[in-house]
Amino acid sequence: MSQSKSYDQIERRIGQIKAEISKLGPLRPGTLSQQYNVCGRPDCCCKGDPPRKHGPYYKITYSWRRRSTSEFVREVDIARVRAQLDSYQRLRALVDEWLGLGLERTRLEREERKNSGRKAPGKGASARKFKATHPGDVPSRPRRGRR
Ligand SMILES: [Zn+2]
Numbered sequence: 001m002s003q004s005k006s007y008d009q010i011e012r013r014i015g016q017i018k019a020e021i022s023k024l025g026p027l028r029p030g031t032l033s034q035q036y037n038v039c040g041r042p043d044c045c046c047k048g049d050p051p052r053k054h055g056p057y058y059k060i061t062y063s064w065r066r067r068s069t070s071e072f073v074r075e076v077d078i079a080r081v082r083a084q085l086d087s088y089q090r091l092r093a094l095v096d097e098w099l100g101l102g103l104e105r106t107r108l109e110r111e112e113r114k115n116s117g118r119k120a121p122g123k124g125a126s127a128r129k130f131k132a133t134h135p136g137d138v139p140s141r142p143r144r145g146r147r
Contacts, residue, residue, distance in 0.1 A: 004104070004108070005101075005104060006108075007105065007108060010101050010104060010105050010108075013097075013101055014098060014101055014102075017094045017097060017098050017101075020090075020094055021091060021094055021095075024087045024090060024091055025083065025084075025087050026083075026084050026087065027084050027085075027087035027088040027091060028060075028062070028081070028084045028085065028088055029062045029063070029064065029085075029088050030060045030061055030062030030085060030088070031060070031061055031062070031085070032058060032059070032060050032073065032078075032081060032082065032085060033058070033059050033060075033061065034055065034056040034057065034058055034059075035055060035056065035057050035059060036053035036054060036055035036056055036057070037053060037054045037055055037057060038051070038053055038054070039054060057072060058072065058073040058074075058075065058078055058081075059071065059072055059073065060073050060081060060085075
């Protein structure tokens with residue numbers, strides 16, 4: 001990642017990311033955890049020595065719109081839920097990479113503009129400096145950052 005990419009490389013990778021996202025299976029956010037419980041019966045093995053607690057019970061915990069929720073997951077659903085969680089993690093990783101590529105492209109565009117020598121005709125460094133301190137006072141280039 002330390003080596004900078006070209007536009008083509010960035011565009012190609014973004015295309016791959018979009019294609020992979022479109023193929024993702026069902027997903028859901030959250031993390032799966034196991035827990036062992038103690039029940040209310042005084043003579044139960046979960047009170048023994050050593051105690052044999054009940055479980056494992058599977059629980060999924062997730063946040064959605066700032067609300068944290070957890071739900072029990074039946075053992076028969078574990079594999080399916082794990083696959084959904086994996087898809088979610090994959091989506092997050094892909095989106096994260098996509099955002100990084102977007103930032104990289106922005107940086108490339110900025111460098112290209114700097115290196116292309118596109119400046120106001122007949123003006124040099126002093127004009128750029130003026131523009132930087134008084135961005136609104138440049139009548140020769142009213143539209144900055146046009147595409
Ligand atoms: Zn018990």
